[in-house]
Amino acid sequence: MDNTLVNSLIIELKRGTQMLAVLSQLKTNQYGYSLLQALEEKGVSIEAGTLYPLLRRLESQNLLKSEWDTTESRPRKYYVLSEEGKEIYKELIAAWKTIIKETNGLIEEDIQWNTLSNVIFMQWLSDYQKKWEKKSKKNSQQTSMTCFQKIPQMKRLIKCFINSDIQENLRKTIAGKIAI
Numbered sequence: 001m002d003n004t005l006v007n008s009l010i011i012e013l014k015r016g017t018q019m020l021a022v023l024s025q026l027k028t029n030q031y032g033y034s035l036l037q038a039l040e041e042k043g044v045s046i047e048a049g050t051l052y053p054l055l056r057r058l059e060s061q062n063l064l065k066s067e068w069d070t071t072e073s074r075p076r077k078y079y080v081l082s083e084e085g086k087e088i089y090k091e092l093i094a095a096w097k098t099i100i101k102e103t104n105g106l107i108e109e110d111i112q113w114n115t116l117s118n119v120i121f122m123q124w125l126s127d128y129q130k131k132w133e134k135k136s137k138k139n140s141q142q143t144s145m146t147c148f149q150k151i152p153q154m155k156r157l158i159k160c161f162i163n164s165d166i167q168e169n170l171r172k173t174i175a176g177k178i179a180i
Contacts, residue, residue, distance in 0.1 A: 018046055020096060022054060023081065023089045026064060031076040055079055063088055 021044045025035055032052055039046055046054075058064045063085035069076050081089060 018044075018050065019054060019058070020092055021046070022051070022058070023063070023085065023092065026079055026081045026085075029078040029080045031069075031078050035079070058085070 021039055022035065025038045025042075030038065032048070032055065035055075036046065036048060036051060055064065055066075059066055059079070062082055064079045065082045065085075066077050066079045069078055
């Protein structure tokens with residue numbers, strides 16, 4: 001797999017969400033650095049070289065108002081949503097929710113299939129573990145223990161990849177069909 005291509009596509013995907021992230025944090029006055037910190041605290045990383053041109057563009061589109069504060073030793077330019085920016089932000093949130101719903105509808109099948117595959121594999125692994133337990137009673141403990149020790153580690157590793165909420169929902173959905 002070409003990691004360069006994947007990274008490039010991820011950057012492209014993020015670029016579309018950065019404007020919404022920035023607007024979401026400008027309900028109150030923020031200067032550039034404080035905005036970077038607020039976004040970072042919420043898990044959204046935007047480079048300063050991306051943020052400042054975005055702020056200028058949003059200001060030129062009348063989505064933001066700005067004013068300089070020169071009372072401190074270092075002047076700061078504060079940004080806040082304009083009235084028009086507040087209205088457009090509300091519209092963008094509605095559009096975002098629609099996009100998420102549509103996109104989730106497209107990829108939900110893949111997510112469910114991957115989760116179901118993991119659950120089925122976990123069931124197989126559990127059955128395999130039980131077989132080894134039965135064999136270990138017949139054979140010497142040491143021989144079967146060597147082979148068996150890896151199974152719990154594999155189960156823990158696989159469970160790390162299964163989102164617990166999805167796993168719980170899937171358990172409820174297929175309850176009775178597969179003993180989990």
